[in-house]
Amino acid sequence: xxxxxxxxxxxxxxxxxxxxxxxxxxxxxxxxxxxxxxxxxxxxxxxxxxxxxxxxxxxxxxxxxxxxxxxxxxxxxxxxxxxxxxxxxxxxxxxxxxxxxxxxxxxxxxxxxxxxxxxxxxxxxxxxxxxxxxxxxxxxxxxxxxxxxxxxxxxxxxxxxxxxxxxxxxxxxxxxxxxxxxxxxxxxxxxxxxxxxxxxxxxxxxxxxxxxxxxxxxxxxxxxxxxxxxxxxxxxxxxxxxxxxxxxxxxxxxxxxxxxxxxxxxxxxxxxxxxxxxxxxxxxxxxxxxxxxxx
Amino acid sequence: xxxxxxxxxxxxxxxxxxxxxxxxxxxxxxxxxxxxxxxxxxxxxxxxxxxxxxxxxxxxxxxxxxxxxxxxxxxxxxxxxxxxxxxxxxxxxxxxxxxxxxxxxxxxxxxxxxxxxxxxxxxxxxxxxxxxxxxxxxxxxxxxxxxxxxxxxxxxxxxxxxxxxxxxxxxxxxxxxxxxxxxxxxxxxxxxxxxxxxxxxxxxxxxxxxxxxxxxxxxxxxxxxxxxxxxxxxxxxxxxxxxxxxxxxxxxxxxxxxxxxxxxxxxxxxxxxxxxxxxxxxxxxxxxxxxxxxxxxxxxxxxxxxxxxxxxxxxxxxxxxxxxxxxxx
Amino acid sequence: xxxxxxxxxxxxxxxxxxxxxxxxxxxxxxxxxxxxxxxxxxxxxxxxxxxxxxxxxxxxxxxxxxxxxxxxxxxxxxxxxxxxxxxxxxxxxxxxxxxxxxxxxxxxxxxxxxxxxxxxxxxxxxxxxxxxxxxxxxxxxxxxxxxxxxxxxxxxxxxxxxxxxxxxxxxxxxxxxxxxxxxxxxxxxxxxxxxxxxxxxxxxxxxxxxxxxxxxxxxxxxxxxxxxxxxxxxxxxxxxxxxxxxxxxxxxxxxxxxxxxxxxxxxxxxxxxxxxxxxxxxxxxxxxxxxxxxxxxxxxxxxxxxxxxxxxxxxxxxxxxxxxxxxxx
Numbered sequence: 001x002x003x004x005x006x007x008x009x010x011x012x013x014x015x016x017x018x019x020x021x022x023x024x025x026x027x028x029x030x031x032x033x034x035x036x037x038x039x040x041x042x043x044x045x046x047x048x049x050x051x052x053x054x055x056x057x058x059x060x061x062x063x064x065x066x067x068x069x070x071x072x073x074x075x076x077x078x079x080x081x082x083x084x085x086x087x088x089x090x091x092x093x094x095x096x097x098x099x100x101x102x103x104x105x106x107x108x109x110x111x112x113x114x115x116x117x118x119x120x121x122x123x124x125x126x127x128x129x130x131x132x133x134x135x136x137x138x139x140x141x142x143x144x145x146x147x148x149x150x151x152x153x154x155x156x157x158x159x160x161x162x163x164x165x166x167x168x169x170x171x172x173x174x175x176x177x178x179x180x181x182x183x184x185x186x187x188x189x190x191x192x193x194x195x196x197x198x199x200x201x202x203x204x205x206x207x208x209x210x211x212x213x214x215x216x217x218x219x220x221x222x223x224x225x226x227x228x229x230x231x232x233x234x235x236x237x238x239x240x241x242x243x244x245x246x247x248x249x250x251x252x253x254x255x256x257x258x259x260x261x262x263x264x265x266x267x268x269x270x271x272x273x274x275x276x277x278x279x280x281x282x283x284x285x286x287x288x289x290x291x292x293x294x295x
Numbered sequence: 296x297x298x299x300x301x302x303x304x305x306x307x308x309x310x311x312x313x314x315x316x317x318x319x320x321x322x323x324x325x326x327x328x329x330x331x332x333x334x335x336x337x338x339x340x341x342x343x344x345x346x347x348x349x350x351x352x353x354x355x356x357x358x359x360x361x362x363x364x365x366x367x368x369x370x371x372x373x374x375x376x377x378x379x380x381x382x383x384x385x386x387x388x389x390x391x392x393x394x395x396x397x398x399x400x401x402x403x404x405x406x407x408x409x410x411x412x413x414x415x416x417x418x419x420x421x422x423x424x425x426x427x428x429x430x431x432x433x434x435x436x437x438x439x440x441x442x443x444x445x446x447x448x449x450x451x452x453x454x455x456x457x458x459x460x461x462x463x464x465x466x467x468x469x470x471x472x473x474x475x476x477x478x479x480x481x482x483x484x485x486x487x488x489x490x491x492x493x494x495x496x497x498x499x500x501x502x503x504x505x506x507x508x509x510x511x512x513x514x515x516x517x518x519x520x521x522x523x524x525x526x527x528x529x530x531x532x533x534x535x536x537x538x539x540x541x542x543x544x545x546x547x548x549x550x551x552x553x554x555x556x557x558x559x560x561x562x563x564x565x566x567x568x569x570x571x572x573x574x575x576x577x578x579x580x581x582x583x584x585x586x587x588x589x590x591x592x593x594x595x596x597x598x599x600x601x602x603x604x605x606x607x608x609x610x611x612x613x614x615x616x617x618x619x620x621x622x623x624x
Numbered sequence: 625x626x627x628x629x630x631x632x633x634x635x636x637x638x639x640x641x642x643x644x645x646x647x648x649x650x651x652x653x654x655x656x657x658x659x660x661x662x663x664x665x666x667x668x669x670x671x672x673x674x675x676x677x678x679x680x681x682x683x684x685x686x687x688x689x690x691x692x693x694x695x696x697x698x699x700x701x702x703x704x705x706x707x708x709x710x711x712x713x714x715x716x717x718x719x720x721x722x723x724x725x726x727x728x729x730x731x732x733x734x735x736x737x738x739x740x741x742x743x744x745x746x747x748x749x750x751x752x753x754x755x756x757x758x759x760x761x762x763x764x765x766x767x768x769x770x771x772x773x774x775x776x777x778x779x780x781x782x783x784x785x786x787x788x789x790x791x792x793x794x795x796x797x798x799x800x801x802x803x804x805x806x807x808x809x810x811x812x813x814x815x816x817x818x819x820x821x822x823x824x825x826x827x828x829x830x831x832x833x834x835x836x837x838x839x840x841x842x843x844x845x846x847x848x849x850x851x852x853x854x855x856x857x858x859x860x861x862x863x864x865x866x867x868x869x870x871x872x873x874x875x876x877x878x879x880x881x882x883x884x885x886x887x888x889x890x891x892x893x894x895x896x897x898x899x900x901x902x903x904x905x906x907x908x909x910x911x912x913x914x915x916x917x918x919x920x921x922x923x924x925x926x927x928x929x930x931x932x933x934x935x936x937x938x939x940x941x942x943x944x945x946x947x948x949x950x951x952x953x
Binding site: 356358361385386387388389390391394395397399401402403404405406407408416417420421451453454467 | 758849850851853854855856857858859860861864868869872873876947948
């Protein structure tokens with residue numbers, strides 16, 4: 001065996017050990033990612049594999065108990081529940097991510113413009129942010145959604161994003177303010193970089209873990225709002241989401257009729273989604289601020 | 296409590312070892328430190344950052360928290376081993392026999408408690424029978440001595456200036472008239488005027504009340520000003536101990552000499568010289584004498600054998616291979 | 625504290641209210657067509673005989689819906705100032721505010737009890753868990769509440785309804801009290817509590833998780849402060865340090881948390897009320913959405929905005945009174 005072989009073998013072992021300890025020291029984030037990816041894979045596969053249509057009413061017999069053909073039974077509208085679960089999860093995630101991305105983009109703009117520029121613009125934007133933050137969003141969302149004729153996924157996501165941007169804007173602004181004072185930013189200004197370059201090339205890369213953590217929170221909150229709207233009856237009726245499953249279940253008194261296979265699986269799925277997003281957020285928090293690691 | 300023999304040590308630390316647990320080798324922050332503090336003297340512990348002096352201070356009042364742990368040795372206060380005391384025992388010793396004056400007063404005071412309330416807590420914990428009136432009298436008397444106005448006592452820490460907070464901490468640390476006070480870096484966070492006031496206060500306490508003071512500092516000039524005896528620490532080890540005049544007139548250890556030469560002198564004209572290199576990694580310290588990689592006078596045996604503390608003169612000890620076996624007049 | 629803080633808080637409060645009012649006003653007028661007409665047409669489709677076009681015109685005239693927009697807005701504001709929230713469509717001619725007055729107390733009772741219990745259970749628990757992060761028990765408790773905080777109000781509500789009202793019929797499946805029962809005052813109160821138990825527990829189980837986590841986080845932060853180490857050095861008992869030095873410092877930020885979570889609990893409880901058929905404002909809102917009773921929807925939404933923002937405003941005003949640090953900045 002040539003010496004270069006043993007060297008490259010050792011390099012490989014070293015990289016594996018380094019990657020393993022990287023995973024080990026960021027347990028939360030990887031656990032959360034694994035669960036989340038697992039959910040997405042499961043739902044995607046389910047949508048493709050399961051032969052029943054998740055939305056069309058009456059395409060299977062109603063109120064069937066779980067069986068081999070219908071692992072989670074069917075609902076009172078004649079739809080397979082497992083199909084609804086898989087498809088609904090993907091739809092709910094879609095709403096969450098669209099609202100999350102739009103809200104996050106707005107928050108980035110507001111917090112960086114306000115935090116960086118300062119002055120009256122900043123005061124105005126901060127007050128705006130706080131107004132949106134203190135007003136109970138669900139209620140206003142209910143108000144808006146109740147007046148729209150037909151709601152579909154993108155529209156619902158858009159409505160949700162009108163409030164989803166407030167929290168990340170506030171927290172990101174705090175980050176911007178503290179970054180502004182750091183030495184290297186001052187140096188960048190001295191060396192003649194314009195504001196946009198400073199923000200994009202120097203500030204943002206330094207707070208990427210924070211941004212990731214906030215994004216996870218925003219998506220989580222968006223899904224929460226979405227399900228809230230859907231349960232109350234303001235969700236998209238032409239398709240199915242996790243919240244809509246709850247809505248139809250409650251419309252048909254599923255809980256008091258004991259149809260546990262109808263309303264319980266979405267509970268579990270929602271819980272897993274929120275738990276995984278929370279773990280990812282906590283993990284990214286620890287990466288951003290290693291002092292938080294209490295181990 | 297009175298000590299009959301003035302040469303009897305108040306605090307006797309024997310071969311103390313304090314380590315920090317890590318995933319690999321433990322960090323040997325304090326590795327076999329031996330020294331004694333007499334009643335009524337100012338004893339200064341001098342060393343670079345990371346030499347273990349703060350860990351040593353915490354060990355004496357048993358405030359060592361995991362991942363740090365005491366790996367061996369004895370801490371004798373008037374003959375009683377503090378390391379062997381139970382929780383109740385060590386709590387009764389704290390503040391009444393040994394108190395500390397923390398480095399920065401900024402964060403040492405409870406923000407949601409009034410000043411006099413915090414001081415009262417300290418007194419109550421050790422003198423349960425004292426009435427509120429007596430406590431107030433004592434605190435007022437002490438505050439007057441350090442020129443802390445009475446309104447400051449009734450205030451919250453956030454209402455006070457930095458200097459007033461420092462004086463409040465001073466009152467708190469000395470209110471029970473402890474026999475030994477550990478003063479941690481009394482000069483780093485302060486302006487020179489407050490600095491002077493505190494050093495003067497310490498000297499007064501030593502002279503009038505016979506309080507012993509362990510002065511921990513990285514600033515050898517401060518030690519030279521107020522200390523009676525001095526100990527030089529490096530990488531968890533003691534390098535030199537002795538009367539302040541002995542050590543400064545005749546620094547035996549090369550490290551001590553380097554420390555002295557690093558400070559500019561007003562009197563004589565000489566070069567200011569620094570030390571090359573960095574303090575060693577305490578998980579894997581250098582073999583033999585820990586200073587040998589940076590020592591300009593390292594010999595052959597310095598790398599292989601660890602030097603022991605050797606009494607070269609009465610009261611003047613040094614841990615250096617070059618001085619071992621040598622006796623001066 | 626002073627003026628800037630006060631001004632800012634008031635501005636935010638005023639703008640939130642104004643925003644709510646404006647949205648309440650603007651959004652319904654954005655949709656094309658006439659909601660009343662649409663409603664009547666819908667009723668007609670269901671086979672109910674409805675009045676003709678002159679009824680619609682009369683309604684429009686009575687409620688000033690023919691006027692230009694800005695006049696309508698002024699009318700709207702003035703009627704709001706008089707406490708007139710309009711008339712319900714589905715329960716015509718009952719006024720919106722009458723309906724709200726019937727359902728409002730139930731929601732308030734539920735929310736206040738639940739939020740208070742969450743705070744009283746979660747904060748001490750979280751503080752204790754944060755104080756002793758070394759013990760296995762506290763890590764188990766922490767993990768448990770971590771998991772709990774990820775659940776949603778309505779999923780827990782449904783599960784509780786299933787387990788404790790359907791499978792094991794311990795609790796009633798809905799409503800606020802047993803209709804038509806002939807109880808004296810004491811029995812009635814017990815009956816109400818029995819009915820409110822499951823809704824309240826749904827909220828508390830989820831809420832406690834969040835408070836415990838927050839309290840623990842704050843405690844872990846406070847634990848490392850210098851004044852805690854000094855308190856230990858003073859020889860104070862562990863319990864005293866925990867209560868007066870540590871816990872006290874974690875309480876104040878959590879008061880503002882009360883303000884922030886108010887909105888969350890209020891909106892989350894809407895769904896809980898729906899699931900249990902608990903006759904609070906959330907239930908009324910749900911009913912009004914299914915029947916598209918727009919004045920009612922808007923009236924209730926406005927009430928929620930008013931309630932949440934006012935509660936938050938009051939707490940934010942109170943905070944400087946309680947925190948000495950903020951007071952003297």
